[in-house]
Amino acid sequence: MSAVVIDTNVLLVADGKANQMSAACRAECARRLEAVKKGERVVLDQQWLILREYQNKLSPSGKPPTPGNLFHKWLMTVCRDDHHVSQVAITATNPEQTRFLEFPPDEPLELAFDPADRKFVAAANAHPEKPPILESADSKWLGWEAGLKRHGIRLEVLCRCELELIRRRKTGAAT
Numbered sequence: 001m002s003a004v005v006i007d008t009n010v011l012l013v014a015d016g017k018a019n020q021m022s023a024a025c026r027a028e029c030a031r032r033l034e035a036v037k038k039g040e041r042v043v044l045d046q047q048w049l050i051l052r053e054y055q056n057k058l059s060p061s062g063k064p065p066t067p068g069n070l071f072h073k074w075l076m077t078v079c080r081d082d083h084h085v086s087q088v089a090i091t092a093t094n095p096e097q098t099r100f101l102e103f104p105p106d107e108p109l110e111l112a113f114d115p116a117d118r119k120f121v122a123a124a125n126a127h128p129e130k131p132p133i134l135e136s137a138d139s140k141w142l143g144w145e146a147g148l149k150r151h152g153i154r155l156e157v158l159c160r161c162e163l164e165l166i167r168r169r170k171t172g173a174a175t
Contacts, residue, residue: 001039001040001041001083002039002040002041002129002131003040003041003042003043003086003127003129003131004036004040004041004042004043004131004132004133004134004156005042005043005050005120005123005124005127005131005132005133005134006033006036006042006133006134007117007120007133007134007135007136007138007141008050008053008054008057008058009135009136009137009138010029010032010033010068010134010135010136010137010158011029011033011054011057011058011067011068011069011071011072012057012058012068012137013025013026013029013068013136013137013158013159014026014029014030014033014066014067014068014071015058015066015067015068015069016066017068018136018137020137020166021136021137021159021162022159022162024159025136025137025158025159025162028136028158028159029067029068029136029158029159030067030068032134032158033067033068033071034067036071036134037071037074037084041082041083041084041085041086042075042084042085042086043085043086043087043088043123043124043127043131044079044085044086044087044088044123045087045088045089045090045119045122045123045126046087046088046089046090047089047090047092047097049090049097049119050119050120050123051075051076051079053116053119054072054075055072058072059072060072060073060076061073086127088102088123088126088127089102089126090102090119090122090123090126096115097119098115098116098118098119099115099118100118100119100122101122102122102123102125102126103118103121103122103125104121104125104148104150104151104153106147106150106151108147109144109147109148109151112143112144112147113144114138114140117138117141120133121133121148121153124153125151125152125153130152130153130154132154132155132156133148133153133154133155133156134156134158135155135156135157135158135163136157136158136159136163137159137163138163139163139164139166139167139170140167141155141157141163142157142163142164142167143167145157
């Protein structure tokens with residue numbers, strides 16, 4: 001069974017909490033979360049930094065139930081089940097827990113990264129399979145993709161065309 005690291009924004013997009021993303025992207029994120037539940041393992045760090053971020057941005061008891069909240073609720077019930085979750089150790093090197101020994105040894109890449117997103121990279125890099133990171137709404141990841149690839153870390157960008165268009169608009173690049 002393959003594994004994936006899931007950036008929080010995939011759950012948020014599935015819940016319609018990323019206004020810049022289309023309804024089609026919301027549906028794709030919801031579909032991908034369901035596929036994860038049925039046949040992949042979610043990579044979480046043993047310190048629960050990823051799960052805590054989900055908890056801070058989602059509500060497993062959300063009313064009405066939404067795809068991201070339902071996924072979060074499911075994950076809370078299976079977070080210790082090795083069939084559904086693969087835990088990895090990541091070692092924070094600062095009190096804020098935003099820098100990690102397991103982040104690839106690439107200082108320019110690390111400094112370019114949003115501190116809150118480094119845990120996802122550290123978790124993917126710490127896992128023996130180097131699973132892909134699911135991403136959907138943060139166009140900055142597209143700029144980091146080549147650097148991550150140099151270290152064997154892949155992105156699975158949901159709604160890539162949409163995200164590329166957003167990135168071009170933000171950077172002022174020609175369309």
